[in-house]
Amino acid sequence: MLKRLTLAAILMIIGLMLSGIAGAQSERLQIVASFSILADVVRNVAGDAADVTSLMPIGVDPHSFSPSPQDIVAVAEADVVFMNGINFEELLMEAIENAGGEPNLVVVSECINILPISEGHDHEDEAAPAATEDAEAAETTVELRADIDPAVAAQCEAHTAALVAMHEGRESAEHQEDDDHAEGEKHAHGEPLGALYTLECGHHEEEEAAGEETEGEEHGACDPHVWTDPHNVIFWTYAIRDTLVALDPANAQNYTANAAAYAADLDTYAHEIVGVMLRTVPEANRILVTNHETLGYLAANYGYEVVGVVLPGGSTGAEPSAADVATLIDLIKAEGALAVFAENTVSANIATQVAAESGAKFYTLLSDSLTDATGPGATYLDYIRHNAEVIAVALGGNRIQ
Secondary structure, three states, X not given: OHHHHHHHHHHHHHHHHHHHHHHHHHHOEEEEEOOHHHHHHHHHHHHXXXXXXXXOOOOOOHHXXXXXXXXXXXXXXXXXXXXXXOXXXXXXXXXXHHHOOOOOEEEOOOOOOOOEOOOEOEOOEOOOOOHHHHHHHHHHHOEEOOOOOHHHHHHHHHHHHHHXXXXXXXXXXXXXXXXHHHHOOOOOOOXXXXXXXXXXXXXXXXXXXXXXXXXXXXXXXXXXXXXXXXXHHHHHHHHHHHHHHHHOHHHHHHHHHHHHHHHHHHHHHHHHHHHHHHHOOOHXXXXXXXXXXXXXHHHXXXXXXXXXXXXXXXXXXXXXXXXXXXXXXXXXXXXXXXXXEEEOOOXXXXXXXXXXXXXXXXXXXXXXXXXXXXXXXXXXHHHHHHHHHHHHHHOOOOOOO
């Protein structure tokens, strides 16, 4: 009898232990991020307190990604789903809406200055504005949203103030040491756009007028590639921190500390790695030709200009006409562009042709996805360093050790 009671007690204890473990596991936040770059940022803020999954596999074009039924289930069961927004995940959003339910979706780019798509020079107007001028024009045409949530507005103001405070000491020192800084990084610390302001992000007027439909990326008049400027990812970091603190107050201290450390790393990379390498490029060479519009935010912040884009209309599924290709080749020759940059997630067949026929060199950058652990962009910090190195070396600058 004693043996039976002892065995029963042991089994009961084991059962309680297993249920406790299961309960502890279920208490961990289950987080989904839309694509690999965002997932890496979330992991840096969440640390060991949450399970983070990227919906999109490494190497896919996010704009043409079609989620599986299992992906939709993961979204429905997640405590929070982080997304870039700005029409970047259109097919994913469509699938989520069609599935019904009310998943907890958080757009991390709401406090970022959103730039319009800049396709380089209008080939019929050599006075077309540079990327930085496009951004300034956008800032003069937007209007404050009437329905903005005061809490969101306050959050964006707080995030902007934190970023400004982070930069004040650094920028003061940089201006004293480097008089060329004014021609380098061009920090815009004005009012954030994003959720606070109205900037139409519908499809291009030219496409609508022609009734054109393209597969792949089709994000309209706004550029969603905010992460090409690491300063914008600091805004992501703050948004993720605030969300996780609200969902899991017990780990608030960890989330806050992780976010502060990661934001500091991002700021260091933005200035001391990316900024340093990009400023080694001679000013005359700071012009960019890309496969499709991906470098607008980098160009605007670091004093570069996007003069040409291979794929028209901001769509990865569009194809230029023969006349478009010929015009772009002539433009590259006229501008003296040294390189054509393609992306790791988009077909580069036409970009390769353009580079060969224009005399420019061809390079591949990381764009909408990280690489696996063996590649040059296994993390976001690796990603931005790799791209800065490729651009700097391609345009006559230097990498740093």
